[in-house]
Every structure is written in C-alpha cells, then in structure tokens.
Amino acid sequence: MHINIKRLQSRISEMGKIGALKGGGVTRLSLSNEDKAARDLLKKWMIQAGLEVKIDQIGNMFGLRKGKNDLPGIMTGSHLDTVGEGGLYDGSLGVLAGLELIETLNDKGIETERSVILANFTNEEGVRFTPDMVGSCVFSGQYKLKEAYQAISMDGSKTSLESELHRIGYKGELHCGDLQVAAFIELHIEQGPVLEMEKLDIGVVENLQGISWTAFDLKGESNHAGTTPMALRKDAGLVAMKIGAYVKTLVNEIGGNQVGTVGKIEFGPNLINVVPGSAKITVDLRNTDNARLTLAEEKLLRFAEKTAAAEGVEILMERLVRFNPVIFDDGICQWIEQAAQQIGLSQKRMYSGAGHDAQMLAKVCPTAMIFVPSEKGISHNPKEFTPIDKIETGANVLLTTVLALVQK
Amino acid sequence: MHINIKRLQSRISEMGKIGALKGGGVTRLSLSNEDKAARDLLKKWMIQAGLEVKIDQIGNMFGLRKGKNDLPGIMTGSHLDTVGEGGLYDGSLGVLAGLELIETLNDKGIETERSVILANFTNEEGVRFTPDMVGSCVFSGQYKLKEAYQAISMDGSKTSLESELHRIGYKGELHCGDLQVAAFIELHIEQGPVLEMEKLDIGVVENLQGISWTAFDLKGESNHAGTTPMALRKDAGLVAMKIGAYVKTLVNEIGGNQVGTVGKIEFGPNLINVVPGSAKITVDLRNTDNARLTLAEEKLLRFAEKTAAAEGVEILMERLVRFNPVIFDDGICQWIEQAAQQIGLSQKRMYSGAGHDAQMLAKVCPTAMIFVPSEKGISHNPKEFTPIDKIETGANVLLTTVLALVQK
Numbered sequence: 001m002h003i004n005i006k007r008l009q010s011r012i013s014e015m016g017k018i019g020a021l022k023g024g025g026v027t028r029l030s031l032s033n034e035d036k037a038a039r040d041l042l043k044k045w046m047i048q049a050g051l052e053v054k055i056d057q058i059g060n061m062f063g064l065r066k067g068k069n070d071l072p073g074i075m076t077g078s079h080l081d082t083v084g085e086g087g088l089y090d091g092s093l094g095v096l097a098g099l100e101l102i103e104t105l106n107d108k109g110i111e112t113e114r115s116v117i118l119a120n121f122t123n124e125e126g127v128r129f130t131p132d133m134v135g136s137c138v139f140s141g142q143y144k145l146k147e148a149y150q151a152i153s154m155d156g157s158k159t160s161l162e163s164e165l166h167r168i169g170y171k172g173e174l175h176c177g178d179l180q181v182a183a184f185i186e187l188h189i190e191q192g193p194v195l196e197m198e199k200l201d202i203g204v205v206e207n208l209q210g211i212s213w214t215a216f217d218l219k220g221e222s223n224h225a226g227t228t229p230m231a232l233r234k235d236a237g238l239v240a241m242k243i244g245a246y247v248k249t250l251v252n253e254i255g256g257n258q259v260g261t262v263g264k265i266e267f268g269p270n271l272i273n274v275v276p277g278s279a280k281i282t283v284d285l286r287n288t289d290n291a292r293l294t295l296a297e298e299k300l301l302r303f304a305e306k307t308a309a310a311e312g313v314e315i316l317m318e319r320l321v322r323f324n325p326v327i328f329d330d331g332i333c334q335w336i337e338q339a340a341q342q343i344g345l346s347q348k349r350m351y352s353g354a355g356h357d358a359q360m361l362a363k364v365c366p367t368a369m370i371f372v373p374s375e376k377g378i379s380h381n382p383k384e385f386t387p388i389d390k391i392e393t394g395a396n397v398l399l400t401t402v403l404a405l406v407q408k
Numbered sequence: 409m410h411i412n413i414k415r416l417q418s419r420i421s422e423m424g425k426i427g428a429l430k431g432g433g434v435t436r437l438s439l440s441n442e443d444k445a446a447r448d449l450l451k452k453w454m455i456q457a458g459l460e461v462k463i464d465q466i467g468n469m470f471g472l473r474k475g476k477n478d479l480p481g482i483m484t485g486s487h488l489d490t491v492g493e494g495g496l497y498d499g500s501l502g503v504l505a506g507l508e509l510i511e512t513l514n515d516k517g518i519e520t521e522r523s524v525i526l527a528n529f530t531n532e533e534g535v536r537f538t539p540d541m542v543g544s545c546v547f548s549g550q551y552k553l554k555e556a557y558q559a560i561s562m563d564g565s566k567t568s569l570e571s572e573l574h575r576i577g578y579k580g581e582l583h584c585g586d587l588q589v590a591a592f593i594e595l596h597i598e599q600g601p602v603l604e605m606e607k608l609d610i611g612v613v614e615n616l617q618g619i620s621w622t623a624f625d626l627k628g629e630s631n632h633a634g635t636t637p638m639a640l641r642k643d644a645g646l647v648a649m650k651i652g653a654y655v656k657t658l659v660n661e662i663g664g665n666q667v668g669t670v671g672k673i674e675f676g677p678n679l680i681n682v683v684p685g686s687a688k689i690t691v692d693l694r695n696t697d698n699a700r701l702t703l704a705e706e707k708l709l710r711f712a713e714k715t716a717a718a719e720g721v722e723i724l725m726e727r728l729v730r731f732n733p734v735i736f737d738d739g740i741c742q743w744i745e746q747a748a749q750q751i752g753l754s755q756k757r758m759y760s761g762a763g764h765d766a767q768m769l770a771k772v773c774p775t776a777m778i779f780v781p782s783e784k785g786i787s788h789n790p791k792e793f794t795p796i797d798k799i800e801t802g803a804n805v806l807l808t809t810v811l812a813l814v815q816k
Contacts, residue, residue, distance in 0.1 A: 192635025209634055213680060225669035225692045226617055226761030227600025228785060230659055237670055241652035248646055251638055261633035262645055263682045265675055272621060272690040272728075274671045282680040284633045320680075353634025377636060 001108060003399050005392040008100040012391075015041065015080070015096060016088040025382020026088060030081040030123035031059070031161065036168035038080040042095065042120055049102055051118065054179070055172025057145055058138040059122040059165045062179060065102050067114040067406065072180035072365075074406045076101070076398060077119030078188060079135070079357060083127050087384025089391075093372075094187045095120050097395040101402055112406040114182060121357045122165075128153055129161045136360035138176050145176055177364070183332055183405050184361035187370045187398045189386050191354050193377030201345035201393050203371030204336045208352040208359045209257075209286035210293045210325035216243060216304055217316040222269060222277030234312040237267045237276030242307045247283055247300070254296045257351060258287045288325045288351045326359040329366035332405075336370055339400035345393055354379075370397050409516060411807050413800040416508040420799075423449065423488070423504060424496040433790020434496060438489040438531035439467070439569065444576035446488040450503065450528055457510055459526065462587070463580025465553055466546040467530040467573045470587060473510050475522040475814065480588035480773075482814045484509070484806060485527030486596060486765060487543070491535050495792025497799075501780075502595045503528050505803040509810055520814040522590060529765045530578075536561055537569045544768035546584050553584055585772070591740055591813050592769035595778045595806045597794050599762050601785030609753040609801050611779030612744045616760040616767045617665075617694035618701045618733035624651060624712055625724040630677060630685030642720040645675045645684030650715045655691055655708070662704045665759060666695045696733045696759045734767040737774035740813075744778055747808035753801055762787075778805050 018041065019026040019034035028034040039061060046053050051063030067073065078094025098118040105112065121139070126132020129151040137143040149162035165171035190196075195203050220236035244262040251260040261284040268278035283300060287293035301317060308315035333349065340347040352359075352369060361367045372394035375385040386394075426449065427434040427442035436442040447469060454461050459471030475481065486502025506526045513520065529547070534540020537559040545551040557570035573579035598604075603611050628642035652670040659668040669692040676686035691708060695701035709725060716723035741757065748755040760767075760777060769775045780802035783793040794802075 190635065191632055192637075193631075193640055194635075194637065197640070211634070223601075223785060224599055224761060224787060225671060226619070226667070226694050226763075227598065227602075227787075228667075228761070229600075229602065230656075230667055232601055232605065232785075235669075237673065238653070238656055241649040241670065241673070244649035245646065245653045248638075248643075259634065259636075259638055261643075261681070261683055262649065263633055263675065263680045263684060264678050265645065265649070265673055266678075267671065267673055270672050270674075272671045273669070273692050275669055276671060284681050286634050353632060353636070355634075377631060377640075379632060379635075 001104065001399065001403070003100045003104050003392070003395045005388065007103065008096060008391065008395055009388060011096045012088060012092060015092050019082065021085060021382060023382060025085055026082050027084050027086065028080065028082040029084065029128040030125060031128065031164035031168055035081050039120065039170055042080060045099055046118065049099065049106060051102065054174045055170055056139065056174035056176050057172060058135050058148055058176050059170040059172065060135045060139055061120040063118040065105065065116040067112045069113050071114045072182035073115035073117040074402050075117040075119055075181045075184045076186065076402055077121070078186050079121045079124035081123055081125050083125050083380045085382055086380055087382060089189045089384055089386050090191065090379055091124060093189060093391065097187045097398050100395055101399040104399060113408065114406045116402060116406055117179065117181065124357055128155060133355060133357055133360055136357035140360045140363045141177055142360060142363060181365045184358060184365055184367040185332060185370065185398060185401055186356060186358040187394050188356060189374045189379065190371040191374050191377065191379035194350060195371060195373035196375060196377070198348070200348055201390065202340045202347040202397055203350040204333050204347055205352050205369035205371055206328050206330070206333050206349045207288045208326040208356065209288050210290050211321055211323045212285040212293055212297050213321035214283045214300065215318045215320055216240065216281050217318070218279040218308060218313050220277050220313040223275040225273040225275055228275060233275050235275050236279040236313050239308050239311050239313045240265060240279035240281040243304050244281055246303050250296060250299055254292050256287065256289055256292055258292060258296060260285050286353060290325050293325070326362050328362055328368040332366050332368035335401050335404055336368055336397060339397045339404065342400060343393065343396055345397065370394055409512065409807065409811070411508045411512050411800070411803045413796065415511065416504060416799065416803055417796060419504045420496060420500060423500050427490070429493060429790060431790060433493055434490050435492050435494065436488065436490045437492065437536040438533060439536065439572035439576055443489050447528065447578055450488065453507055454526065457507065457514060459510065462582045463578055464547065464582035464584050465580060466543050466556055466584050467578040467580065468543045468547055469528040471526040473513065473524040475520045477521050479522045480590035481523035481525040482810055483525040483527055483589045483592045484594065484810055485529065486594050487529045487532035489531055489533050491533050491788045493790055494788055495790060497597045497792055497794050498599065498787055499532060501597060501799065505595045505806050508803055509807040512807055521816065522814045524810060524814055525587065525589065532765055536563060541763060541765055541768055544765035548768040548771045549585055550768060550771060589773045592766060592773055592775040593740065593778065593806060593809055594764060594766040595802050596764060597782045597787065598779040599782050599785065599787035602758060603779060603781035604783060604785065606756070608756055609798065610748045610755040610805055611758040612741050612755055613760050613777035613779055614736050614738070614741050614757045615696045616734040616764065617696050618698050619729055619731045620693040620701055620705050621729035622691045622708065623726045623728055624648065624689050625726070626687040626716060626721050628685055628719070628721040631683040633681040633683055636683060641683050643683050644687040644721050647716050647719050647721045648673060648687035648689040651712050652689055654711050658704060658707055662700050664695065664697055664700055666700060666704060668693050694761060698733050734770050736770060736776040740774050740776035743809050743812055744776055744805060747805045747812065750808060751801065751804055753805065778802060
C-alpha cells in the first residue's frame, strides 16, 4: 500500500501559500492570522476526510479516524506554525503526511482496530510565545495550562497566548491530555546534513539530545589599547574568546556525540582600540548521554572560572536552558526499521539535534520519529528543501508503521 | 621660577565650561561652535598676554612671544578639541600650561633669545573629521592641505572641513609649515595608569608606539547547533575566537613593550543556537620597535590563515591602520629630565601608547613630551582627572625646559 504523492505534494504546496514570502518560504508564526488560516485549511481537509475534529484547551488540533475498538489510538502529526522566514517542510510535512496516510486508508476502505489520530500541536517553534513546544508540553502534562496561557507575545503587541487562542477561534474545550494514545510517531525533515551526506533514505530517530545553554557575563575594565600595559588589564573580551575557543577542545575531550557551539558573543564598548570592559558569551552543549552532558557542563564552568580569575575578570554564569536527553521507544523504532526494510529503503538509527513535539509525547506513550533528508541540512530558512521522492518514501514508511501499530 | 597654579587652574576651569556636560566633562568636537568658542577664548588670552596671533590655512592657532633674535622658535602646545563626552585635561592642559609659562615669563619680565610659540592644533581627536591629528600633520608636511580640506563631517551634515574652518572664522592665511621651529615640547596627561601605579610625578616620553590595526573577515556556514556534526561545520566564530585568544600568546612571544588588543568582534547571525556563518574581528597591535611590530603582524597573519584553513573558513585580512613608531629627540628628553630633577620630582622615561600632535612635529624638529599622571588611567571620559599638584609640577617642568631651550 502506498500514499498518493501527488495529493500530498499539492497539499504541501497549498499549505505553503499561507504566509508565503516573495522569494520562497513562509512566515506563519503561532496563533497569527496565518496560523489561523493554516488551521482552518487543515480543519476543512480533516472534515473532508471524515475525521472527527477536536480542539483542546491549548489549541492543539486532533482529527480522529475511529477504529473498530475503543482502545487508545495511534497518534501521528507535528505542527503547522513556522519560524520567521521558515521553510515549507518543518512541521507541515508531519501533519500533511499524517493526513495523507488517513486518506490512503480511506481510499482503500481499510478499517483499523485502533483509532488513528492526526495531531497539529500549538506553538512548536516558540518564536512568538515562549516556551516552544508548548502544545505538546501541556498535552503531556509537563507544563501548566494556566502558565502557558499567560505567555505574552514577543511581537510587542502585549497580547497573551490565551487571548490570541480565543481571537483566532482555537481555544478548544477538550481537556488537555484527555485523549488516550497508545503510540506517537512523528515524521519530520532531519534539519541536518547527515542523511544526505551518507546517501540514506530514512533516519530512525531513537533519541534526542539533551540541551544545555549557558550564558557567561564577564565584567572587566575598559581601557585604552595603547596606554594600558598588558599586566594591568582586566580584559573581559579575552576571557570570552578563551572560553569560546575552549568549547571545541571540550567537545573533543568529551567525545561520543557531544557537540558544542558558541553562537553569540558581545563586547562592550566593542571599539577597535578599547580593551573590552564587558563581554557576554553563550555556550550551547548537546549530548544524548546525560552523564557526559553534565560532565561537559562541569568542565566548562571550571575552565571559565579559572580563566576569568587569571585575567582578573568577574564572571557570572546563568543556565538558560537545561533539557535532559530523551530516549525514544525501541519497540517503535523497530517497527519503523521493519517498515523501511519492507519498502527496500536505506536507513540508520540516529539522534535528533533539534527539539520536536515527539520529545514531549515520549513522556506519555511509546514514541519515535522518522527523519527524511534535508538538502544541505538547511532549515528554518526559505531554502529548506527535501526532494519529492524522499517525501514519498518518508510518508510511506509512516503509513506502513502506523498501519502495523493500528491493527494491534 | 614657578608658574601661577591658581591662574592655570582657573583657566582650565573656564575653558572646561565651553561644551560642558551636565554630569561633568565636555564635548567640544573640532570646528564645532564649541571649538570656535574655545578658540575665541584662547585668542583673547593670547592677545591679553601680548602674543602675536597667527592662524594658518588648516586653522592651527599660534601665539608668538618674540625673542631677541630672529632664530627658529621653541614651540609648545597641544589641542583644544575633545572627543564626544571627553574630559577637561586631554589637549587643553598642554595649551593652557603653554600659555601659563608665557604669562610667567611676562610676569618676571624675562626676555628670551628665541621666540616662544604657543600652538593649538586643529582636529587632534579625529572624531568629527578624519584623519585625526590633521592640523599637526599638514603643518609638518605629512598630509596635503587640499585633501584635508575635503574631509566630510561624520555628523551627517555633509559639510567639509574647509567650509567649517571658514564658517567659524579660522581659515587663516599663514602658509602651513611657514613658522620656523627649533624644538617642540608637549605637556599631556598620560591617559594610562603607569605613572599613578608607580607613584611618579613625571613621564619623560621618549617614543611613541607604532600602531597596526588589522580586521579579519571570516566566512563559514551558518548551521543548526544541534543537528550539524562537528566535523561538518565551518564555524567562522570559532576561528575569530581562536585568533582573539592567540593575540595574548603572541604578545608574550614578542615580548618587549608589545601590546595587543581585540576590542571588537561580531558574529552573524549571532544567535545562541546557530553556528556562526560569519565573524569579524579586529586586532590592535602596538610596539615602539618597528621590527618587532612587523614580526607580530606576520605571526598573527600566519596563525589566522592556518586556523581558518583548519576549520574550512574563508579569511580576508584588511590592514586598517599602520603607523611606524616615532622616536623622540634624546636631547630634548634630557632637558626634560634635568628640569624634573632640578625641581626634585620623581620621573621615568616612557613611551606613549596614544597618538599626539608631537608625533607629527617630530618630523620637522627635535621633539619630546612630558606626561603627568592620569587618575586610574581614565581618559576620553568625563571622569578624566589629574590632581592639581601634578598639573602644577608638570607645568613647572614645561616652564623650566622651555626656558632652558629658549635661551640657547
């Protein structure tokens, strides 16, 4: 059994018109007018496909294709919101491929033992409201609905998430988490270069990196670059750069799949001939192994403190984000592997370096993800692209996997 | 013989009212209305002191106290323009202490063999028009008057240096460089912490650092901090930070009085979870020894190119500024030393880490500088401060030195 790639492709393209940008790509921020239009279109398609549409209190949308038995359902889906100047595939692919597999079941007149549930989660990207993945986070009981409601829009409009949900008509009545789910499978683009580089069709995502974001705030003394002898300096910028250069060394020391990034740096006053009196730097560390990630954090802090002390610079550390790694369900991973094998695709087990709604769902049910290649690993960018044949194979793996699980 | 510190202090304070800021300090940008008012006040004082006032074509002001003989004169002075939010002493001290020594000669009725010439040079700071030190630079024949005239104001008003000179009435007729000068001595605040730290009264400035400013422009690839394996990254930010951290190592390797500063850094897109696709960094290297400065430049470039290549990052180097070190006249330095010794002051030979008009005058006549301590080395700042007793000793050293030279 195969999905209808033409129908899927035309829906990706129709969805891509909502919030479309001149040069390609889309901006469809969560709970914006564009998000409302995307939700309305999905709702129309869900109803056309005969699904029972339910909206929960945090605005998550569910389309139920009832099974023969009243067992917990098999859920699939992702999100329709995007970052500013995002692509056509991040999120949308998972939702629309889920819809497509339901259409395929309809076309073939297949009745299933369990229900299939298509999900579109609220505010995965976290661009307009924090935190990100808030829909799946509240759904899985890891964040309070009340707190989520109070988030204020970062676009300066001072509206809250709750009032925006109400305004666009997606503050539903279903109690968050009330749906019974037996398993969750999310199809997503990799957003990294690994599958393309290794010429593989499918990534079976068995875990998700833990994330540690640290900000260092350094206070030294601004001084004249010519008149201040080296020994009398308190160079906050130098300390920041030494910490930044150390991150690569640290990653090598920790080994495994540790990665580390210094994406952001700021000097004050940031003038060519002034010793920086202040500097800020952020360090992003990720690992699927929590013990190693913790060790990396400890070593980083020790190095930073030692370096700052040696330069006479005051250091403040702030942990901005700390997520534990998520281990997906090995059973679901095996079902995905079997599906890919059955279709004759090349595949590998891998980890996700980005956050996804699946990491929240993993708390409440067996969960795993299916990755398809991203051209050059580009994502959160209008140039985000996955070739149509890879979309087709990904959607077919999703179909085969869900079909297997839904009959159990 | 001693200067009259009360008169000098009251003049520093009166000059400090022109362009005064609420919280202290002054803004008196070159050729602004404030600069005109400062010039007018100086001209009034010069005339009151019986000086013959001459303005040259670049707006440098000279006050001549004629000697008995028609020999080249002994010149002293500095500048009255300031940076934005500057202090009361940088520049003004040298001009007003020069005026004070002339007043002292007048008070005592002393006739001199040579003329004493008091100078106020145009646009030393280079904030409103580039280049800096343009008045002394044109005076000493190192920059063309015509080019200097064409400089456009950086305040957005699109007026030229020439039209501003004309507007404020200081486009003089004296041909630049037509004054014959036997020696130039400039009294200035140190703008660094060395004299204060070492509890010394006087710095005898024997040379001035050469300056090399280099900008590195790095192009890598922006990538997701979670999904991009370390081996596939082209991290422009990492290369910038490695170069920046190396500058301190380089300074230690070069030794001597080498200093090095990374004052400015910028990442693109500068986001916590994005591998920087671009980075810019500047390196300020200074040394009084030109051969060592050149070696430092070469080593820096080799390290930068090697590091960029290892990370797969493209590198562009631009040399923004390169000034050779200036060696002042040892004979004048000895006269200053003798004067300080005669008065019973503590002193040391030192270099200047900042640029001064004296470096331009050194091209046309024996030149040296006298430094007095700057509290905490703070300068270009309303908090710039030199205690009154240090101003008095500095002005007395200037008087004694000029008096010795003017009778030869």
